[in-house]
Amino acid sequence: MRxxxxxxxxxxxxxxxxxxxxxxxxxxxxxPAGVAATAWPFLAALAAGWLVCLAWRRPAAxxxxxxxxWLVTLAGGxxxxxxxxxxxxxxxxxxxxxxxxxxxxxxxxxxxxxRPRGGAAAG
Numbered sequence: 001m002r003x004x005x006x007x008x009x010x011x012x013x014x015x016x017x018x019x020x021x022x023x024x025x026x027x028x029x030x031x032p033a034g035v036a037a038t039a040w041p042f043l044a045a046l047a048a049g050w051l052v053c054l055a056w057r058r059p060a061a062x063x064x065x066x067x068x069x070w071l072v073t074l075a076g077g078x079x080x081x082x083x084x085x086x087x088x089x090x091x092x093x094x095x096x097x098x099x100x101x102x103x104x105x106x107x108x109x110x111x112x113x114x115r116p117r118g119g120a121a122a123g
Contacts (some may be wrong), residue, residue: 014100016035041080045079055069
């Protein structure tokens with residue numbers, strides 16, 4: 001995959017899946033305002049991650065793009081959430097780390113596996 005737009009959409013969908021699953025599991029409801037309130041720190045951190053590693057240059061690369069997206073989204077999202085008065089309990093950080101790592105790095109790993117062999121340049 002070479003399209004930065006597609007990669008960005010996938011990254012945003014990964015973060016939204018994290019938020020929606022979490023809210024549903026904690027019976028917090030899926031009203032748009034509640035979802036937005038939960039999602040904004042992680043979406044803002046995701047945007048920062050895109051800027052930090054210039055993700056549009058190699059959007060599907062596992063390293064550095066996927067790893068940077070994961071770590072910046074996790075750390076930045078937690079920092080923004082804490083600054084806004086949201087909870088950042090250790091169990092939440094662990095679950096977020098695992099889920100965001102699986103999806104933000106995972107879709108890139110799948111894209112790499114699906115890439116045609118024969119010397120094609122990575123994403």
